[in-house]
Amino acid sequence: MRPAVLNPLFAPVTSLAGVGPKQDKLFRYLLERDDTPRLIDLLLHLPSSIIDRRARPKIRDAVPGTIVTLEVTVDRHRPPPPGRSRAPYVVYASDDTGDVQLAFFRGNRDYLEKLLPVGARRYVSGTAQTFEGTLQIVHPDRVVDEAGFRKLPGIDPVYPLTEGLARGALQRAVTQALDRLPVLPEWIDPAVRRRCGFSSFAEALRGVHAPREPEDISPEAPFWSRLAFDELLAHQLALAIVRAQLRRPAGHRHAGDGALRDRIINALPYALTGSQREAAAAIAADLAQPVRMLRLLQGDVGSGKTVVALLAAAAAAETDKQAALMAPTEILARQHLKTIAPLAEQAGMRVAILTGREKGKERRELLARLAAGDIDLVVGTHALIQDDVVFRTLALAIIDEQHRFGVRERLALTSKGEAVDVLVLSATPIPRTLVMTYFGDMDISELRDKPAGRQPIDTRAVAASRISEVIDAIGRALDAGRQVYWICPLVEESETVASMDAEQRFAALEKRFGDRVGLVHGRMRGTDKDRVMARFAGGDLGVLVATTVVEVGVDVPAASIMVIENAERFGLAQLHQLRGRIGRGHLASTCLLIYRELLSDTAEARLKVIRETTDGFRIAEEDLRLRGEGDILGTRQSGLPGFRIARPALHAQLVAQAREAALQIVRDDPKLTGQHGEALRCLLYLFGRDEALPLIGAG
Ligand code: ADP
Numbered sequence: 001m002r003p004a005v006l007n008p009l010f011a012p013v014t015s016l017a018g019v020g021p022k023q024d025k026l027f028r029y030l031l032e033r034d035d036t037p038r039l040i041d042l043l044l045h046l047p048s049s050i051i052d053r054r055a056r057p058k059i060r061d062a063v064p065g066t067i068v069t070l071e072v073t074v075d076r077h078r079p080p081p082p083g084r085s086r087a088p089y090v091v092y093a094s095d096d097t098g099d100v101q102l103a104f105f106r107g108n109r110d111y112l113e114k115l116l117p118v119g120a121r122r123y124v125s126g127t128a129q130t131f132e133g134t135l136q137i138v139h140p141d142r143v144v145d146e147a148g149f150r151k152l153p154g155i156d157p158v159y160p161l162t163e164g165l166a167r168g169a170l171q172r173a174v175t176q177a178l179d180r181l182p183v184l185p186e187w188i189d190p191a192v193r194r195r196c197g198f199s200s201f202a203e204a205l206r207g208v209h210a211p212r213e214p215e216d217i218s219p220e221a222p223f224w225s226r227l228a229f230d231e232l233l234a235h236q237l238a239l240a241i242v243r244a245q246l247r248r249p250a251g252h253r254h255a256g257d258g259a260l261r262d263r264i265i266n267a268l269p270y271a272l273t274g275s276q277r278e279a280a281a282a283i284a285a286d287l288a289q290p291v292r293m294l295r296l297l298q299g300d301v302g303s304g305k306t307v308v309a310l311l312a313a314a315a316a317a318e319t320d321k322q323a324a325l326m327a328p329t330e331i332l333a334r335q336h337l338k339t340i341a342p343l344a345e346q347a348g349m350r351v352a353i354l355t356g357r358e359k360g361k362e363r364r365e366l367l368a369r370l371a372a373g374d375i376d377l378v379v380g381t382h383a384l385i386q387d388d389v390v391f392r393t394l395a396l397a398i399i400d401e402q403h404r405f406g407v408r409e410r411l412a413l414t415s416k417g418e419a420v421d422v423l424v425l426s427a428t429p430i431p432r433t434l435v436m437t438y439f440g441d442m443d444i445s446e447l448r449d450k451p452a453g454r455q456p457i458d459t460r461a462v463a464a465s466r467i468s469e470v471i472d473a474i475g476r477a478l479d480a481g482r483q484v485y486w487i488c489p490l491v492e493e494s495e496t497v498a499s500m501d502a503e504q505r506f507a508a509l510e511k512r513f514g515d516r517v518g519l520v521h522g523r524m525r526g527t528d529k530d531r532v533m534a535r536f537a538g539g540d541l542g543v544l545v546a547t548t549v550v551e552v553g554v555d556v557p558a559a560s561i562m563v564i565e566n567a568e569r570f571g572l573a574q575l576h577q578l579r580g581r582i583g584r585g586h587l588a589s590t591c592l593l594i595y596r597e598l599l600s601d602t603a604e605a606r607l608k609v610i611r612e613t614t615d616g617f618r619i620a621e622e623d624l625r626l627r628g629e630g631d632i633l634g635t636r637q638s639g640l641p642g643f644r645i646a647r648p649a650l651h652a653q654l655v656a657q658a659r660e661a662a663l664q665i666v667r668d669d670p671k672l673t674g675q676h677g678e679a680l681r682c683l684l685y686l687f688g689r690d691e692a693l694p695l696i697g698a699g
């Protein structure tokens with residue numbers, strides 16, 4: 001149960017004055033929530049910059065292009081002349097050094113006469129400009145009287161916004177939310193707090209949202225650092241709790257004599273790479289220990305993780321136990337099955353698939369076979385964690401792309417057996433230093449060498465103005481029998497970001513190339529998607545227009561060309577994942593990154609990195625470096641679990657400290673009891689990491 005003291009912070013934002021259904025929708029989008037955000041979500045949305053209004057020059061000394069706050073007397077009003085409604089409403093004002101014009105386009109006369117009565121003294125804040133030799137402020141941000149001025153903050157925070165949401169509306173909401181902050185118990189150890197110079201959680205929030213000095217919003221400064229530490233501590237504590245539960249002794253030995261594995265290896269049409277052999281051996285050794293395995297298998301796209309996962313499942317099957325492989329999407333699950341099924345069949349291992357699509361009689365029969373132990377390895381999606389899915393003896397849970405699954409889902413799968421060993425597959429190469437941050441304390445195997453025979457990929461950046469040349473080139477490639485992926489940004493984003501979406505591009509290409517073009521996107525039904533994918537894989541289609549649904553796992557070795565539209569909008573890791581779909585067969589491959597002109601520096605740097613290297617680990621490091629320097633695309637694009645406040649590159653020191661603190665807590669008070677335990681529970685709820693709490697029960 002959530003501590004009652006938190007209730008005010010979990011009230012919906014719509015309980016704030018001025019936040020109605022329209023704002024609700026905008027706030028959902030801004031704060032990345034499916035349902036109405038709570039005040040805490042709003043409060044954890046931190047400013048990205050400030051407006052400094054402290055400059056208070058005389059009119060004569062105001063520097064055009066800077067933000068100034070002027071003390072003026074209002075002289076006269078000049079509404080737009082009749083018939084020229086597009087001219088601004090101008091208010092003339094002055095001080096003892098000169099005149100200033102305040103211009104309001106489509107200004108409302110009644111409103112302005114109240115705001116700026118002739119003869120009154122006002123404080124006006126905004127960006128100074130010169131217009132025909134006079135100082136001018138167009139739409140001043142603030143107009144206040146003496147009393148208002150005393151309350152006017154010298155510094156305004158500026159927040160990342162979304163289209164349609166006004167800065168003032170967000171700021172008013174935040175201010176109200178701050179007023180409702182309850183007195184919270186302190187969860188950080190006093191010694192740690194002193195050493196790091198942290199203020200309280202509430203002080204830190206106030207400090208960042210109502211900065212007094214520009215430094216107050218710096219991620220390196222104490223306020224932000226305190227909040228980053230809180231977020232990291234919550235994350236590490238949740239991991240530590242889960243891990244303490246998973247690692248409880250009483251694991252069983254889950255690896256047999258190797259006979260089944262040998263049969264699979266003999267059935268392979270290729271030789272395992274050195275790192276595949278090492279990873280398989282490390283996993284088998286873990287499985288043979290009477291302690292539960294918690295291992296991360298990292299490998300770039302195409303590095304061959306699936307077959308290593310299959311060997312792990314085979315090791316379990318040798319002891320007559322079952323394994324489950326859970327993938328985040330239907331397409332991925334089927335992809336795994338396609339790699340696994342022929343090998344398993346030759347080796348005499350029983351494999352099945354269970355997704356949302358298996359229904360009725362088919363599903364019932366499958367569940368019966370699973371419960372009877374007649375299936376050795378079941379591959380599937382979330383459908384695997386439904387309550388009626390029962391195993392005879394589940395020994396190994398393999399979780400693909402785990403950062404897309406929450407703790408809850410992972411636990412749900414592992415709870416279907418006793419002391420289940422866990423293998424996590426990740427295609428997002430994470431620098432070793434960061435594994436701790438994201439996955440806590442896991443053993444790691446890396447697939448660093450690529451399978452033999454892979455062709456290098458020629459990657460080029462092409463300006464969007466040259467797209468017709470690209471289309472001509474695609475035409476020649478199609479005539480030569482090549483296959484092409486054409487990637488467009490997410491369909492869901494098209495409503496807010498002007499971009500050619502996949503359907504439009506599909507229509508255009510279809511007009512040119514006819515029925516050689518297919519389309520898949522996230523809004524299509526699963527069966528429709530699969531049908532199109534199958535036609536592409538079978539060579540019926542020459543061009544597959546797709547959103548990022550092809551990002552992970554999809555394997556069509558014959559496709560050797562990829563066009564990525566609006567490449568500047570993708571994160572580095574995502575570009576790398578996408579590109580990994582080509583360069584898998586025997587053909588030399590080409591990747592064309594189409595970008596819009598006027599790239600930001602970071603976008604340009606990203607495209608440069610992706611052109612220069614295909615080494616996923618290097619790309620991950622560069623990604624971190626670039627994002628560390630403030631890429632607004634943030635973590636969502638990179639596929640790493642989202643930290644809203646902590647910046648792993650910047651707060652590396654805090655990551656280590658939070659981890660240590662979390663381990664200490666779990667050692668000293670694993671059930672989070674007493675006052676300090678209660679405070680820590682608050683922390684977990686505030687940062688949405690409370691999923692682990694049911695494991696340890698009420699405090
Ligand atoms: P990922 O790591 O992206 O999941 P997959 O396991 O899907 O990679 O493997 C990609 C492709 O490489 C598959 O077609 C697989 O059969 C093939 N493959 C895997 N290991 C090797 C190897 N050692 N040599 C050649 N091909 C391999």
Ligand code: MG
Nearest residue numbers: 302305306553
């Ligand atoms: Mg894969």
